[in-house]
Amino acid sequence: MTMHEPFVSLGEIDEAREAIAATIRTTPVNNSPVLSDLAGVPVHLKLEQMQITGSFKLRGASNAVASLSDEERGRGVVGVSTGNHGRGLAYAARAAGVKCIICMSRLVPQAKIDGIRAQGAEVRIVGQSQDEAQLEVDRLVAEDGMTMIPPFDHRKIIAGQGTLGLELLDQVPDAATVLVPLSGGGLISGVAAAIKARRPEVRIVGISMERGAAMHECLKAGKPVQVEELATLADSLGGGIGLNNRLTFAMTRDLVDDVVLVSEAEIAAAIRHAYWQERQIIEGSGSVGIAALLARRIESTGPIVAILSGGNIDMNQHHRIISGEDVDVTQEAA
Numbered sequence: 085m086t087m088h089e090p091f092v093s094l095g096e097i098d099e100a101r102e103a104i105a106a107t108i109r110t111t112p113v114n115n116s117p118v119l120s121d122l123a124g125v126p127v128h129l130k131l132e133q134m135q136i137t138g139s140f141k142l143r144g145a146s147n148a149v150a151s152l153s154d155e156e157r158g159r160g161v162v163g164v165s166t167g168n169h170g171r172g173l174a175y176a177a178r179a180a181g182v183k184c185i186i187c188m189s190r191l192v193p194q195a196k197i198d199g200i201r202a203q204g205a206e207v208r209i210v211g212q213s214q215d216e217a218q219l220e221v222d223r224l225v226a227e228d229g230m231t232m233i234p235p236f237d238h239r240k241i242i243a244g245q246g247t248l249g250l251e252l253l254d255q256v257p258d259a260a261t262v263l264v265p266l267s268g269g270g271l272i273s274g275v276a277a278a279i280k281a282r283r284p285e286v287r288i289v290g291i292s293m294e295r296g297a298a299m300h301e302c303l304k305a306g307k308p309v310q311v312e313e314l315a316t317l318a319d320s321l322g323g324g325i326g327l328n329n330r331l332t333f334a335m336t337r338d339l340v341d342d343v344v345l346v347s348e349a350e351i352a353a354a355i356r357h358a359y360w361q362e363r364q365i366i367e368g369s370g371s372v373g374i375a376a377l378l379a380r381r382i383e384s385t386g387p388i389v390a391i392l393s394g395g396n397i398d399m400n401q402h403h404r405i406i407s408g409e410d411v412d413v414t415q416e417a418a
């Protein structure tokens with residue numbers, strides 16, 4: 085039998101909520117009349133794309149930084165993410181007065197580098213691949229004693245993301261089904277742990293894209309497996325869950341009721357719907373709950389909450405999508 089760490093508890097999520105209260109923003113919930121009509125039950129949108137740094141990742145990163153010892157704070161934190169986790173970590177570190185280095189390869193587009201720098205982190209460009217960037221992270225940990233903060237498989241990260249579940253229950257106490265964008269599973273593990281502890285009857289549904297749905301493949305296999313990363317409009321949902329996954333695989337397997345997959349065309353339709361009907365600018369990864377609702381793949385006998393997890397989309401790409409252009413990223417390298 086493989087041993088895993090005990091699941092993240094409601095107590096840890098409560099503690100996280102207190103620890104990060106001064107750093108994060110409480111994000112609003114909007115009712116969607118159009119989606120409510122379509123679903124036949126009230127549908128609410130949790131507007132987490134309005135979180136500082138544009139995604140929920142700030143919650144986990146802030147909690148991880150808040151949990152450092154004084155000695156660790158003095159040596160700083162390091163990460164490899166070029167996306168929302170990198171932004172969140174950079175912001176959280178700066179807010180706490182902690183040094184932060186984000187390592188990335190030469191292949192990372194300038195816009196992503198600028199996005200991380202704008203949050204105040206030092207960006208170190210090393211090597212030709214994510215793996216080479218990881219080697220530099222390992223060196224900073226080994227030689228300079230910096231603390232590596234991973235994007236999802238870490239109890240402080242999961243507890244931080246779980247605060248979104250507690251906040252959502254306060255705002256929509258009669259929620260029956262919660263739709264959660266799913267990649268490495270940090271968000272859904274935290275949200276499910278929080279919500280199931282308070283209201284076990286609430287259904288938690290993970291939504292991933294059809295192209296490269298890593299957690300879905302792992303759940304089918306019954307263990308963490310290698311999954312090929314493919315280009316998708318839901319780019320923040322790409323990547324594997326780690327073959328040595330310690331927490332999010334088991335928590336997702338045991339706490340999540342269902343996983344639903346959406347196509348590229350459905351993601352594009354959801355980004356368009358969010359803009360024209362809900363007046364929200366969201367990235368592909370943040371739109372997958374709306375995509376599943378529009379595709380009528382969600383059934384619920386009571387109110388549904390869809391978490392709009394992030395808004396960091398290239399605005400030229402967004403413009404093309406909402407203008408009705410057929411934006412196909414699947415021909416590009418991942």
Ligand SMILES: *Cc1c(COP(=O)(O)O)cnc(C)c1O
Binds near residue numbers: 168320
């Ligand atoms: C990271 C991310 C997700 C997925 O979160 P996991 O914890 O990896 O499952 C979903 N949406 C957005 C916008 C993200 O940045």
